[in-house]
Every structure is written in C-alpha cells, then in structure tokens.
Amino acid sequence: MKEKEEELNLSEKKMKAAVFYAPRQVKLEEISVPAIGPDEVLVKVRAALTCGTDRKTYLRGHPLFKPPFVFGHEFAGDIAKVGSKVDGFQPGMRVVAANSAPCNSCFYCKNGEQSLCDSLFIQLSGAFAEYIKIPAIIVSQNLLPFPETVSYKQAAFLEPLSCVVHGVEEAKINLGETVVINGAGPIGLLFLQVAKLRGAKVIITDLQEERLALASRLGAYQTLKISPEQNVVEEVRKYTEEQRGADVAIEAVGLPEVWEETLLMVRKGGRVILFGGCETGTKVSLDTSLIHYSQINLKGVFHHTPGQVKKALNLLSDKLIKVDPLITAEFPLSEISTVIEWMQAYKGLKIAVIP
Numbered sequence: 001m002k003e004k005e006e007e008l009n010l011s012e013k014k015m016k017a018a019v020f021y022a023p024r025q026v027k028l029e030e031i032s033v034p035a036i037g038p039d040e041v042l043v044k045v046r047a048a049l050t051c052g053t054d055r056k057t058y059l060r061g062h063p064l065f066k067p068p069f070v071f072g073h074e075f076a077g078d079i080a081k082v083g084s085k086v087d088g089f090q091p092g093m094r095v096v097a098a099n100s101a102p103c104n105s106c107f108y109c110k111n112g113e114q115s116l117c118d119s120l121f122i123q124l125s126g127a128f129a130e131y132i133k134i135p136a137i138i139v140s141q142n143l144l145p146f147p148e149t150v151s152y153k154q155a156a157f158l159e160p161l162s163c164v165v166h167g168v169e170e171a172k173i174n175l176g177e178t179v180v181i182n183g184a185g186p187i188g189l190l191f192l193q194v195a196k197l198r199g200a201k202v203i204i205t206d207l208q209e210e211r212l213a214l215a216s217r218l219g220a221y222q223t224l225k226i227s228p229e230q231n232v233v234e235e236v237r238k239y240t241e242e243q244r245g246a247d248v249a250i251e252a253v254g255l256p257e258v259w260e261e262t263l264l265m266v267r268k269g270g271r272v273i274l275f276g277g278c279e280t281g282t283k284v285s286l287d288t289s290l291i292h293y294s295q296i297n298l299k300g301v302f303h304h305t306p307g308q309v310k311k312a313l314n315l316l317s318d319k320l321i322k323v324d325p326l327i328t329a330e331f332p333l334s335e336i337s338t339v340i341e342w343m344q345a346y347k348g349l350k351i352a353v354i355p
C-alpha cells in the first residue's frame, strides 16, 4: 500500500538533476521525475560514476544527445516504479543497466556482432540525477538485478567493465602470455585485472606515478613510467622473453602516437587491441612491411554485447575484479560542479556521485 502511494506521488515529484545545456554548461536543477511508459522502468539512482566519455561530452557535446539532457551514464540503484507491461522486475530490486541495447534484427546482430549493430540504441543518459528512466529496449536486454553483496558503486562499473570484457575476448589471451597495456586509467586498470584472470603476465605504462603504483597493487608484473628520455617500446620489449615483444598489446589511451607505439610492442604474429577512441578524423601511420612480414593482427574494439554485459556482471558479483580502488573520491549530487572540475582536470580515476 505504501509503495502504491509512493508510486502515485512520484509522477508529480521534482528531483535534482545535472542538466547539460551546451559544452561547459551543466546546471544542477529541479526537474520533474521522468514519467514512464508501460514497457519502461524508473530507477532511483544510488550511485553514479564519471567516465572519460562524460569528460568528452562536457567539453564538446555528444553527437547522439540533443541538449538539454541529464548528464551521466554509469549508475546503479533501486527500482522505484515498473511499467504495467514489464515482467520480471519489481520496485525495490537492486539493478544496474548498460547504456545501450542492440536491435537484434540487422545483419550485424544476426551475425553475432551486436556491438556493430546498425541501429544500436545508445541513448541512455541521466545518471547524475535522483531518478533515471530505463527505455524498453534496455529493460528487455541490459537491465540486470545484482546481489546485496555488491555495492551500488561497484555495480556502476558494469558498462566500462563490459567494454573491457569485449577487448579481452578479442585479444584471445592464453595462459602464460605477456600482455602490455598502454594507459593505467580506469579502463587500463580493468584490462589489467581481466587479463590476469586469463593467466597473463601484465606490463602497464602510464605518465602518472600514482596510477602505476595502483597498477602494481592490483598485480601488474611490471610498470613503466613514460618519459621523454626513454623509448617506451624498447623498455617494454626488455620485459618480454628474449625481448621479442608482447603476445598482446592494448591501447587504452586514445592518442594517435600511442596507437602507433602499441603496435610496435608485439612479437611477430602478436595481437594488438586498439581500444582508446581518438578524436574523429585522426590518422595514424603504419609500417606496411612490419604488418605484412610480422603478421601482426590489428583489432579495433568498440562497446559491448548483452552477452559481455552479463559476463561483466558475473565478474563483479563473484568479486573477481577489484573496483573500489578505482574510485578516487565521492561527492553528493549537489556538488556536481566540483565533480566536473575534477573530471576536467583529470584529477583522480573515477569519481562517485551520490544523489
């Protein structure tokens, strides 16, 4: 009975939300709690996280979202309200959602390559608010309950971890292989842990000492600080057997110069995972003989599939990945301007926003 009353009141209720109006213009406002349709679900956000994509969106806007829209896309919470036609979910359930869902009817979906879906629905935004509406296509595919043993902040790692699961699957890492990861940001540190689960020896590079120290604590075999005096490719090779290069090299930065260096770090026949997205229109140069005679495999990796989202949730639920050390700070939603300042200045790894 109490739940019903609360449900009725919700539609007239106001909530706090961080609204994006234009690049560098995000305002904390009181707006209406989103109304949901019969196939949709309303989630009370308990924890949200910042992400590199949010940083880019803040500075440049986002091609898929027309302002004004509520900012943020990584979150976990409790179901507040369920549409009349939704099965399997009830108010009070702890849930986390990926930010997209594939159409399941295009060529790519039918071919099992759902991250390449021609009409990938990738429009879930609104995590930096008290409530978020989950669209029907995500409810039916990528809205997942999680156990009480996983905190809301931990569950909110689902989306980035799903992308990393995708990358590690494409890298086909085998037991005892050497993997080099360029970039010890949140993505690189997730890659480190998933690669280790695959039995890899991991070398990781970054500009920041603090990030590398954390990488060591999380089990990196060797960390390398990038400096202008050192040739990072040679340094990496030194830590591989007979200096032949790594079996797998992963780019988790998104800079053309790092893309180019990454492919010089693998052995003949090695696999290169190009994960970090560069600015649109960026070009890199490749040594064709190197690619040809060394049979190097280059693989671009983007986004995730519902199967990978489920695997990522299993990793979180089974406590196989440590995500708490990746959260540098926590702020209430009312301090969103500080969160944005930190994000802009690359201060810390991930920042938790608690409505």
Ligand SMILES: [Zn+2]
Binding pocket: 051, 052, 053, 073, 074, 159, 160
């Ligand atoms: Zn993200």
Ligand SMILES: [Zn+2]
Binding pocket: 102, 103, 104, 105, 106, 107, 108, 109, 110, 116, 117, 118, 119, 120
């Ligand atoms: Zn599709």
